[in-house]
Amino acid sequence: MSTLAKRKVCLLGATGVGKTSLVLRFVRSIFSDTYQTTIGTRIETKHIHYDDHEIVLVLWDLSGEDEFQRVRLSYLRGAAGYLLVADGTRRATVETALALHHTAAALLGDVPRVLVLNKADLRALWELDDASERELAARWPVFETSAKTGAGVEEAFRALGHALLPR
Amino acid sequence: METSIASSILASLGKVVLERQPDGTFLQRGDAPAWFAHRMRGVLHADTPIRVESLFPFLEVFLPEAEAVWQGEGATRIDSDVWCETAEGGEELPLEATALLVGPARLLVITRCDELFHERRLVLQRARELRITYDALAREIEQKDILMHCIVHDLASPLQTILGVLSSLDERDPPGEDGVLLDAALDAALRQRSMIREILTVFAAEHGGLDATHEEAVVCDLHVVLPHVVAEHERTARGRNVRIERDAPPPGSFVVADEPRLVRVLANLLDNAVRHSPVGGHVHVRVRGDDTSLEVSVEDEGPGVPPSLAARLFERFGRGIGPEAGTGLGLYFCRITVERWGGAIGYAAPPEGGARFWFRLRRAATSTGARAA
Numbered sequence: 001m002s003t004l005a006k007r008k009v010c011l012l013g014a015t016g017v018g019k020t021s022l023v024l025r026f027v028r029s030i031f032s033d034t035y036q037t038t039i040g041t042r043i044e045t046k047h048i049h050y051d052d053h054e055i056v057l058v059l060w061d062l063s064g065e066d067e068f069q070r071v072r073l074s075y076l077r078g079a080a081g082y083l084l085v086a087d088g089t090r091r092a093t094v095e096t097a098l099a100l101h102h103t104a105a106a107l108l109g110d111v112p113r114v115l116v117l118n119k120a121d122l123r124a125l126w127e128l129d130d131a132s133e134r135e136l137a138a139r140w141p142v143f144e145t146s147a148k149t150g151a152g153v154e155e156a157f158r159a160l161g162h163a164l165l166p167r
Numbered sequence: 168m169e170t171s172i173a174s175s176i177l178a179s180l181g182k183v184v185l186e187r188q189p190d191g192t193f194l195q196r197g198d199a200p201a202w203f204a205h206r207m208r209g210v211l212h213a214d215t216p217i218r219v220e221s222l223f224p225f226l227e228v229f230l231p232e233a234e235a236v237w238q239g240e241g242a243t244r245i246d247s248d249v250w251c252e253t254a255e256g257g258e259e260l261p262l263e264a265t266a267l268l269v270g271p272a273r274l275l276v277i278t279r280c281d282e283l284f285h286e287r288r289l290v291l292q293r294a295r296e297l298r299i300t301y302d303a304l305a306r307e308i309e310q311k312d313i314l315m316h317c318i319v320h321d322l323a324s325p326l327q328t329i330l331g332v333l334s335s336l337d338e339r340d341p342p343g344e345d346g347v348l349l350d351a352a353l354d355a356a357l358r359q360r361s362m363i364r365e366i367l368t369v370f371a372a373e374h375g376g377l378d379a380t381h382e383e384a385v386v387c388d389l390h391v392v393l394p395h396v397v398a399e400h401e402r403t404a405r406g407r408n409v410r411i412e413r414d415a416p417p418p419g420s421f422v423v424a425d426e427p428r429l430v431r432v433l434a435n436l437l438d439n440a441v442r443h444s445p446v447g448g449h450v451h452v453r454v455r456g457d458d459t460s461l462e463v464s465v466e467d468e469g470p471g472v473p474p475s476l477a478a479r480l481f482e483r484f485g486r487g488i489g490p491e492a493g494t495g496l497g498l499y500f501c502r503i504t505v506e507r508w509g510g511a512i513g514y515a516a517p518p519e520g521g522a523r524f525w526f527r528l529r530r531a532a533t534s535t536g537a538r539a540a
Contacts, residue, residue, distance in 0.1 A: 008224070008227075015295050015298070015299070016295060016299050028257065035292070035296065036288070036292065037288060037291050037292040037295050038251075039249055039251070039261070039284060039287050039288050039291060040248040040249040040250045040251065041225055041248070041250040041251065042250070042251040042253075043223075043224050043225055043250065043251070043252055043253075044253055058224050060224075064295070066295065066298065067298075068291055068294050068295060068298075069291065072248065074228050074232075075228055077227070077228050078227055078228070090302070092302075127306075
């Protein structure tokens, strides 16, 4: 290993889209069907290896944005990138994710980010149609994930981590 | 001795006290609670410098705010939000930090706050679960409404054919029992068409057919509409030997309403009144008003509305029972329509018996901008 870099990454998205489940799946390979809302911020770390590099992602899982709790913008300070999470079964959560993106981009500038459309295991119930997804994919790196089955989760985090490697 | 006891109390309350040093590191003061010692992988010497932001990344965003307190600028203490670390074994470690200035000492107190964390989560989780369930139900209802609309719409096409055929046969004026049966079939088909129209009208009203901004602009004259609707119902009423008596609103009785839907509201109330009137009964349509509104009431001499039903008369599917009951959408349509015009609708049981339905509409400005008389 030639380098070891530590990068702060924030997870942003509406309530109940599965941010915590994605982190738990990625960091500890576990999933629970029981929904537990996030209070404030939850922090986890994960080492990722790429050929001759290793990176440490410090994952800031921020409480969902809704009428009960706002995302505190100061928590974005120092983030090297962010993961926007939406729930494919709830179209409105995509709008929330995009609104959070505008806020984050204004604070952090043009840092690496990916858009994650979670709950791919419920594909038949998605409100987001293929055309909308293609439209999003034209502007973002988009990943369909399922925290439940694990599909796409590693790929999404690894893609963001790769973009954060020291050049 | 006293300092030692205080230190032990703080530790047993899950609090660790750290003092900020000029170089930005921290020194532990007093005893360490078990969770902190575990995180530090052992008991520290009092002079071991600690980089708290490395130990707790969350503090990266809190320390700049704490700095203002330690510099003596403004408040003498500041609390962080709750954040959650993961202890070894995957256990949640909810923490809260407080920065305070005690004499010259710049202190950072980190507290393990399991109870506060779990209570807060319980409340917030319940609220969020309810919100998610509410949204899901609203989406499901909307989907079912659309499905119902499609089904009802499809039912209308063959009915048109049936009505056409029955009307053609009726024109041949078949004699005797055939004619009676044909009239009964035609009446039933017309009633079914009316029910279908009612359902489709409600659907249109609920799903964006009405625009509140637009509503302010629509005006119609009760002086014109009321006689027209009553005249249309007189034929049906005569068939049941029911007589409709009405007031004559003065010319220029302008109200906030649009004519096609006001006709349907009036028609709904008149239909109900005629249908529930006894043979030989009377239906009274009265109009009265004040400076700001006009009220129309439709009164019949029927059995009235059972008290158990009165409270939900204007709700969706709040229909009565028996052969005279409709789709349960007529009065619901009347309510949502009148309310969108900024009016009100209601039912009263007159002491002398029968039923009295009324609706009140705002007077509208005339085209010259003055209020109608």
